[in-house]
Amino acid sequence: xxxxxxxxxxxxxxxxxxxxxxxxxxxxxxxxxxxxxxxxxxxxxxxxxxxxxxxxxxxxxxxxxxxxxxxxxxxxxxxxxxxxxxxxxxxxxxxxxxxxxxxxxxxxxxxxxx
Amino acid sequence: xxxxxxxxxxxxxxxxxxxxxxxxxxxxxxxxxxxxxxxxxxxxxxxxxxxxxxxxxxxxxxxxxxxxxxxxxxxxxxxxxxxxxxxxxxxxxxxxxxxxxxxxxxxxxxxxx
Numbered sequence: 001x002x003x004x005x006x007x008x009x010x011x012x013x014x015x016x017x018x019x020x021x022x023x024x025x026x027x028x029x030x031x032x033x034x035x036x037x038x039x040x041x042x043x044x045x046x047x048x049x050x051x052x053x054x055x056x057x058x059x060x061x062x063x064x065x066x067x068x069x070x071x072x073x074x075x076x077x078x079x080x081x082x083x084x085x086x087x088x089x090x091x092x093x094x095x096x097x098x099x100x101x102x103x104x105x106x107x108x109x110x111x112x113x114x
Numbered sequence: 115x116x117x118x119x120x121x122x123x124x125x126x127x128x129x130x131x132x133x134x135x136x137x138x139x140x141x142x143x144x145x146x147x148x149x150x151x152x153x154x155x156x157x158x159x160x161x162x163x164x165x166x167x168x169x170x171x172x173x174x175x176x177x178x179x180x181x182x183x184x185x186x187x188x189x190x191x192x193x194x195x196x197x198x199x200x201x202x203x204x205x206x207x208x209x210x211x212x213x214x215x216x217x218x219x220x221x222x223x224x225x226x227x
């Protein structure tokens with residue numbers, strides 16, 4: 001079964017601290033993996049896309065890694081800010097006859113406190 | 115309009131009533147999607163359309179219908195709403211010729227009593 005599991009479900013950190021969010025998946029055949037940020041009351045917005053077997057990509061204070069061998073990805077946030085408070089959703093894409101199909105994780109809800 | 119919009123923002127609906135959620139995008143994306151998001155669950159695909167004039171069923175299509183008469187609009191209809199359809203509904207669009215990044219609307223919060 002195609003699944004995406006994220007951990008932790010929720011996380012509270014102090015402003016300025018770092019944190020790492022995890023994503024494990026069983027989606028096959030793998031096409032790519034995206035991390036989305038969803039602010040409260042808003043739709044998700046893509047942060048980064050991971051496509052290669054062992055891949056690291058940065059977007060400002062966000063760094064995502066992918067290990068397609070172990071089917072794991074992580075999102076590391078450096079020097080957190082209050083505006084980082086949001087849900088972070090891992091989305092894995094696979095190809096089938098209907099095209100590009102997405103499987104969404106349940107998200108990690110991050111709260112950054114002053 | 116810039117991007118993708120949804121209407122209404124929120125709605126309270128009596129069970130058994132018919133409801134249409136509207137979605138419009140101005141990015142000329144060929145593909146559009148409807149998802150529902152429930153607490154503790156990931157976004158689940160209801161219906162999708164890869165191009166105007168075609169639609170397909172997603173993971174949870176029962177009780178919902180869609181149409182894609184043109185590129186810009188993708189309405190979602192609940193023919194006879196039930197309380198289990200209480201959720202936040204997100205519309206999204208993507209350009210299938212430029213990868214699979216989906217751009218999401220702001221969502222519609224629907225409560226069925």
